[in-house]
Amino acid sequence: MSKTKTGKAFDIGLFRRVLAFTNPYKKTFYFVLFSAIALAGLSMLRPHFLGLIVDNALPEGNKTLLIELIIWMLIVLMGEVVFQLSFIYFANWLGQEVIRDIRVKLFEHMINFKKQYFDTSAVGRLVTRAVSDIETIASIFSQGLFMILSDLLKMLAVLLFMFYKSWQLTLLILTVLPFVFVATRIFQRKMKIAFEEVRTQVSNLNSFVQERLTGMKIVHIFNRERKEYEKFKDINDKHKIAWNKTVLYNSIFFPIAEMSISVTIGLLVWFGGLRVVESDTLSLGIIVAFIEYVRMLFAPLRQIADKFNSLQMGMVAANRVFGILDTEAYIDNSGTIQAQNLKGKITFDHVRFSYVKDEEVLKGISLQVQPGETIAIVGATGAGKSTVINLLTRFYDINSGQILIDDRNIKDYELKSLRQSIAVVLQDVFLFAESILYNITLHDDNITKEDVIQAAKSIGVHDFIMSLPNGYDYNVKERGAMLSSGQRQLIAFLRAYVCKPSILILDEATSSIDSYSEQLIQNATDKITKDRTSIIIAHRLATVKNADKIIVMDQGQIIEIGTHDNLLKNPDGYYTKLYQAQFESEEVNIEG
The missing domain is CATH 1.20.1560.10 (ABC transporter type 1, transmembrane domain)
Incomplete structure (x- = not known):
């Protein structure tokens, strides 16, 4: 224009x-x-x-x-x-x-x-x-x-x-x-x-x-x-x-x-x-x-x-x-395959990406996640952790390389069905000025109130919701202002849980909540990740100790891969230094 x-x-x-x-x-x-x-x-x-x-x-x-x-x-x-x-x-x-x-x-x-x-x-x-x-x-x-x-x-x-x-x-x-x-x-x-x-x-x-x-x-x-x-x-x-x-x-x-x-x-x-x-x-x-x-x-x-x-x-x-x-700002949706009953195998093959031209955020990363596997991605701020998630959900398209799910290029999947198979819980939870029930189902006719209540009971948040005026019909106001950050995270987690996704992504989902809420989410995580591919992005390394595999990123590249125990065996490793720095910081906070 x-x-x-x-x-x-x-x-x-x-x-x-x-x-x-x-x-x-x-x-x-x-x-x-x-x-x-x-x-x-x-x-x-x-x-x-x-x-x-x-x-x-x-x-x-x-x-x-x-x-x-x-x-x-x-x-x-x-x-x-x-x-x-x-x-x-x-x-x-x-x-x-x-x-x-x-x-x-x-x-x-x-x-x-x-x-x-x-x-x-x-x-x-x-x-x-x-x-x-x-x-x-x-x-x-x-x-x-x-x-x-x-x-x-x-x-x-x-x-x-x-x-x-x-x-x-x-x-x-x-x-x-x-x-x-x-x-x-x-x-x-x-x-x-x-x-x-x-x-x-x-x-x-x-x-x-x-x-x-x-x-x-x-x-x-x-x-x-x-x-x-x-x-x-x-x-x-x-x-x-x-x-x-x-x-x-x-x-x-x-x-x-x-x-x-x-x-x-x-x-x-x-x-x-x-x-x-x-x-x-x-x-x-x-x-x-x-x-x-x-x-x-x-x-x-x-x-x-x-x-x-x-x-x-x-x-x-x-x-x-x-x-x-007249603005053409669409993600290409020429895929015809319906992403239903995915096994959850994920492959990044030499993926490069930049938000701004000539300023690469991901520099040719390659990784593989097996079906049902829980992996964690850790690294300093700006390392490219959240970008991996943005590309997997096709919020952005890659510059080069390819991303596969179940050995098929994600561009071959119809976009709506692909996103329906992936549930994401973000650190910054956005809630609409509607009821709790609406914010969980988002008017999905396939999810009944009974499904929501059953899911809430399964992860231990039903009592919290029922303690609010009008229970599941409680209006959380703009951006969920009537709830604490921990409560908003619980609602977001429940929203992901009821979708029954093939792939679950937790992007810093426990970084700003109290220990009690974190325990509730951890319990729910154990249930929902069972037999499902899960990707956990976290600053707090204590939350990813039990991951099947930890991927360490720095400046848009994968520099280490392994379990928590294996990574700590390398005293000069990047993960070891991150863990020690965070452990010492937590000790100082406790002493203070």
């Missing part, structure tokens, strides 16, 4: 793309168009009847004709009311249907992005695209397209009728019209650029507020309240400046439009009045009707400019939304 502000007043290609979403609602679309045409036709009749009243009914004192013309004016007025109501209601209805469809399509598109996309995209901006930008697209239909079309049709109908009534007066009025058209065109271009800047600043503001609210604990701990306040003021000022540009352009354009109407009416009264006095070619009724026609001709120009603002904002928002829809 281009980020440059070209000032191009209208992007017809983008407009056609938005209109394509109206295809399922063609009947409504055409009815709105019909209403716009009907309004244009009816609008020119009221001034005509008013002119007839002035010229025929009033001078002659013809009450019958006066009443007849007033009745016709009332009929026209009622017709305008009916069509205006239909026009406004169905134009807005169509807009809401369209943005509902776009929002669904956008959300479906985003949830299938690979993790790397979210690593580099601000959440606040994505929220802006999915919520406020899409809502703004509705204005294309409710305040933009159809309103502009209606106004243009009214202007065309009025011009044709004016030429029919008096071509001299019409030409006089048209001498002012080009000036208004030029002013409107300049206004449209300036507003295009201004609204692009407004949407950019809105995104920046949303992103900043979302991030600071999410990280409020850090703001408080490090006394950053004043600094963040000053930064927010700066971003907010830029937002205000962007909006003030639109206010400036409006404040210049609309007085010019008003002045143009006044000048045109003045010319009309001057020229038409002289013609009425000097000859019989014009009547007073025609001049009265033309005064109304002038207002009807110029008022839409002001409204078109105003509605064009709404159309421009909608088009800018659509451009941003389509920018995401």
Whole structure:
């Protein structure tokens, strides 16, 4: 998506793309168009009847004709009311249907992005695209397209009728019209650029507020309240400046439009009045009707400019939304094999990977895990331990080499079925602002509440859950704020347990919990890892002593492999040094 502000007043290609979403609602679309045409036709009749009243009914004192013309004016007025109501209601209805469809399509598109996309995209901006930008697209239909079309049709109908009534007066009025058209065109271009800047600043503001609210604990701990306040003021000022540009352009354009109407009416009264006095070619009724026609001709120009603002904002928002829809950030899912009843054999064959180009995180690692085997991966922070898990679950794709499960390349497996066969418990547990039951099942129809209760009893967390208000229906609030870190880990572990995975991954799953919770998880681990391939990533080496095999990593490479006892036999080994450093640290903590 281009980020440059070209000032191009209208992007017809983008407009056609938005209109394509109206295809399922063609009947409504055409009815709105019909209403716009009907309004244009009816609008020119009221001034005509008013002119007839002035010229025929009033001078002659013809009450019958006066009443007849007033009745016709009332009929026209009622017709305008009916069509205006239909026009406004169905134009807005169509807009809401369209943005509902776009929002669904956008959300479906985003949830299938690979993790790397979210690593580099601000959440606040994505929220802006999915919520406020899409809502703004509705204005294309409710305040933009159809309103502009209606106004243009009214202007065309009025011009044709004016030429029919008096071509001299019409030409006089048209001498002012080009000036208004030029002013409107300049206004449209300036507003295009201004609204692009407004949407950019809105995104920046949303992103900043979302991030600071999410990280409020850090703001408080490090006394950053004043600094963040000053930064927010700066971003907010830029937002205000962007909006003030639109206010400036409006404040210049609309007085010019008003002045143009006044000048045109003045010319009309001057020229038409002289013609009425000097000859019989014009009547007073025609001049009265033309005064109304002038207002009807110029008022839409002001409204078109105003509605064009709404159309421009909608088009800018659509451009941003389509920018995401056009983003191809998918993990290739061309695999056709269903990953069911996997034995759990895992092979990494000279795997290389980098998050950032030319900065390798894994440097050609090779390892093999046998079915039902429990292995542990240890190493310093940044060694590449969690990256191994990210690649196994295909959150990212490798640069070179291959990863096999049951001797088949993981790319041969259908992605959804592959991930269903692998359960992951992370250190940083994310819980939705829903019930405990929802956070365990995630609306999986194959997992019943009875299954969850039975699993909870098996690993010893049922009593803890039942001690909470409403038990399994207890709402944990945003990110599980109502639970401790240990309790959140237990819920995450239970979530993995009920899936009955072929492969279990614990990524630092016990690094931030108390001893009691750790014991519960250890007991559950013993049950769930039985006859299942398990991978445990841990800083605390005491938790991996019983692993069938320990893989030691450093700077993206595997430097040692063996059991706990075998690795300790090498006094100069990396694992031995890690273990001794951690053991001494724990002794110091105990003594302290």
